[in-house]
Amino acid sequence: MLLLSVSPARATAKDARQKVAMPPMMQEHMLNNMRDHLRALQEIQAALAKKNFDNAADIAEQRIGMSSLDTHGAAHMAPYMPKPMRDIGTQMHRAASRFSRTAQEAAVKADMAPVLDDFSTLQRQCVACHDSYRLR
Numbered sequence: 001m002l003l004l005s006v007s008p009a010r011a012t013a014k015d016a017r018q019k020v021a022m023p024p025m026m027q028e029h030m031l032n033n034m035r036d037h038l039r040a041l042q043e044i045q046a047a048l049a050k051k052n053f054d055n056a057a058d059i060a061e062q063r064i065g066m067s068s069l070d071t072h073g074a075a076h077m078a079p080y081m082p083k084p085m086r087d088i089g090t091q092m093h094r095a096a097s098r099f100s101r102t103a104q105e106a107a108v109k110a111d112m113a114p115v116l117d118d119f120s121t122l123q124r125q126c127v128a129c130h131d132s133y134r135l136r
């Protein structure tokens with residue numbers, strides 16, 4: 001199986017990501033958040049498969065959305081990030097909250113397309129930041 005089938009060029013291209021310096025404790029905290037983001041995406045997808053829209057909406061809002069900013073200590077990490085990186089982070093939190101609202105509406109309308117569209121917009125923010133920045 002070709003793991004990088006979407007963009008095989010990236011596997012061999014020189015790493016052009018910008019390195020972002022932050023104290024080791026902050027790095028650890030951020031990567032811990034990241035692993036929870038990935039876990040949340042998986043849980044959201046599982047909830048969507050069961051048409052459990054309210055559950056998907058809650059996970060997105062509480063774990064990645066605007067409601068998660070405090071628990072993630074976003075205010076402490078933001079100063080270490082270059083402005084464009086911070087902006088992608090803000091876009092991610094907004095996209096998660098938008099997804100959350102769309103998922104709640106889907107519980108009534110039973111229309112999956114807008115939900116998947118907003119889920120993809122959310123994931124695009126993960127990809128955008130990972131394409132541009134690294135910690136190590």
Ligand code: HEC
Pocket residue numbers: 031032034035037038039041064085086088089092122123125126127129130133134135136
């Ligand atoms: C604002 C930038 C930014 C956003 C947005 C972002 N990440 Fe990350 N993420 C990073 C950086 C930087 C790293 C470290 C990469 C490196 O040093 O190679 C990382 C690492 C990770 C890791 C590896 C964790 C580890 O322990 O090594 C996972 C998993 C991850 N991100 C998931 C996600 C998911 C899922 C999303 C979207 C819901 C997301 N990230 C959004 C910047 C971001």
